[in-house]
Amino acid sequence: MGAHSADRETDDLAAELRAELVRDIEASGAWASDPVWREAFGAVPRHLFVPYYYVVAVRGYERRWGESPDPRARERWLRGAYADVPLATRLRDGELVSSSSQPSLMAQMLAELRVEDGDRVLEIGAGTGYNAALLAHRLGADRLVTTVDLEPEITESARRHLAAAGHHPAVVTGDGARGVPEHAPYDRIVATCALPSIPRAWLAQCASGARVLTPIATGVVALTVRDAAHAEGTFLDTPAYFVPLRGSSRPGPPVPSLDGVPPGAREHELFRFLLALARGRLDAREAYVLWEGEGRPERPRYGITVSGAHAWAWLDHPEGPYAWPLPG
Structure with a gap:
């Protein structure tokens, strides 16, 4: 079979698999609040952003590669690229340092970002470039999107993937916690890596009324920015596990001992969320x-407030009895 014929077959199968992925995301309800994202996910070819990735195998990780000489291996790679699962894209000494997030979670976060035509968007954590491509497609203008990552090899490959998909947003190498002031002000900021708190530099680079979405403590908080020193919002209802932001973020406190906690609660996802959010301020x-006393609260009952030099997480109300300071 000639190279052109093989490329055609790949493109045809990719289009088929992309349509299946769109149907899966649709069924999950991820973009119910902003269905415009359906078109972006149907148009942007995810496989161009994951020319290889790693899957868990018996002896560690197995690499799947789009340029494999084995046609069956190439098909496995392509099918995996369009599965609604996160993909490990970069390892260092056996540790995951970069990934392509689960598409349905990306769709939910993008829908909750509430992007409007003409918005300037900053993405923290370039990853493969796929999320930036979805944003650029939705906005119809590459110049409105900036994505930043600390690792030069990540930004270089993201830039390459984006160009292959026909997009050229600003891809910046730098510490995401510092934002990208040269392209500010931003109407939306979205992080695709976990942080211990809200960097004040982000708020300073936001327009008044901007919306910020960022993973914190196995959840995603959506904040409305009033000004450079004030922001507030609540968590989405979905669990979210992201690679931590590299660079200036400090390590979190150790997980407290679970002595005295009944076995059924120890691994309960919502209990672990509270432990992570309180960051050692509560023992287990x-x-x-x-x-238990508060009825096993779901994530949307929790929120975060930033006010001047102080930032805190809370349950039910910013000034209520349950509040835990976040790192400055």
């Missing part, structure tokens, strides 16, 4: 008593 027993 105190957290359990609060969690």
Whole structure:
């Protein structure tokens, strides 16, 4: 079979698989609040952003590669590229340092970002470039999108992938916690990596009324920015596990001992979320008593407030009895 024929077959199968992925995301309800994203996910070819990735195998990770000489291996790579799962894209000493997020979670976060025509968007964590391509497609103008990552090899490959897909947003190498002031002000900021708190530099680079979405403590918080020193918002209802932001973020406190917590609660996803959000300010027993007493609260009952030099997470109300300071 000639190269052109093989390329055609790949493109045809990719279009088929992309349509299936769109149907899966649609069924999940991820973009119910902003269905415009359906068209972006149907148009942007995810496989161009993951020319290789890693899957868990018996002996560690197995690499899947789009240029494999084995046609069956290439098909496995392509099918995996359009599965609604996160893909490990970069390892260092056996540790995951970059990934392509689960498409349905990306869709939900993009829908919750509430992007409007003409918005300037900053993405923290360039990853493969796929999320930036979806944003550029939705906005219809590459110049409105900036994506930043600390690792030069990540930004270089993201730039390459974006160009292959026909997009040329600003791809910046730098510390995401510092934002990208030269392209500010931003109407939307979205992070695709986990942070311990809200960097004040982001708020300073936002227009008044901007919306910021960022993963914190196995959840995603959506903040409305009032000005450079004030922002507030609540968590989305979905769990989210992201690679931590590299660079200036400090390590979190150790997970407290679970002594005194009943076995059924120890691994309960919402209990673990409270433990992570309180960041060691509650011991496990105190957290359990609060969690049970408040009816095992779902994520949207929690929120974050930034006010001047102070930032804190809270349950039900920013000035309520349950609040935990976040790192400055």
